[in-house]
Amino acid sequence: MTLSRKEINAQLMEAHAHLFRCPNCAAGMEMFNSSALFCLNNHSFDLSKNGYVNLAPQAHVTKYDKSLFEARKTVMASGFFKPVLDFMTHRLAVRLGKGEQSVVLDAGCGEGTHLSSILSQLTGVTGVGIDLAKEGVAAASKMYPGTIWTVADLANCPFADEQFDAILNILSPANYAEFTRLLKPGKLIQKAVPESGYLKELRDIFYEGKEQKEDSNPVGRFAEHFDEVQTERITYCFELPKGLLAPLIRMTPLTWGTSPEKIEEVLRMDIPEITVDFTIISGVKRVE
Ligand SMILES: C[S@@+](CC[C@H](N)C(=O)[O-])C[C@H]1O[C@@H](n2cnc3c(N)ncnc32)[C@H](O)[C@@H]1O
Ligand SMILES: [Zn+2]
Known part of the structure; x- marks a missing residue:
């Protein structure tokens, strides 16, 4: 019998x-009838056709739409990001320990390709991807069944404390209080941040030397929250x-914010x- 995406993800x-944990009242949750997660106070969240669940407290309209995630x-x-992902996968494999079952969260997973490609090189790892953009999570659940995909705000994660063996945070905002709450003590977090050279050919054209606001x-900021901090620049x-x-x-x-005319002009360029150009920052949750 072939299971549908929804059945695979419900299981x-x-x-x-x-x-x-329930995004409304923080109570524990259970699966009902392979079709919804519900909490002890009866807040209920249906699985979508392809098996993701929306646990964001309100609907969010973001600029990250379907065509952006397709792009x-x-x-x-x-293979644009391959060296970056290979590095992150290797560091994860070293830290996760062989033969153990682990759970890895990708906070700000977009359309799920990074998490899926990392998981494909590891064994015994369950992936959980969250993103506030429903379009991204919907695409992820369609393309990559067998991973838990959830629409959620990473600043208010619908997960219980200390459940995760690693957290990934790639080109996405961070919430270190939440990440610390979610990680098991001594476990790994990796954040990929763009450096000054990232897409510089496009920046030079679109910004024409104007100053850009960066963190x-x-x-x-990362080191204020985690121990054993290491950085690796990949260019x-x-x-x-x-x-x-x-x-x-x-x-x-x-x-x-760029005009369609300017984009057309750039598309004709060679x-x-x-x-x-990225820095991968990694660290572990402090053991009290
Ligand atoms: C530049 S994209 C990166 C997506 C993916 N990690 C990748 O590298 O392709 C930034 C992502 O962060 C997500 N995001 C922004 N704020 C968020 C929040 N508060 N909670 C969850 N996701 C958020 C956006 O929806 C978007 O998918
Ligand atoms: Zn509830």
């Missing part, structure tokens, strides 16, 4: 119902196939290479 959520998926399929001290030039410029421009918030 997974049922087996991991202990991870969840991100296309760019990721080209000036992401490592310092490379990615050879850009012609067809990838359009999805690259579409996938990045860098171009929000941009043979794009710089990828």
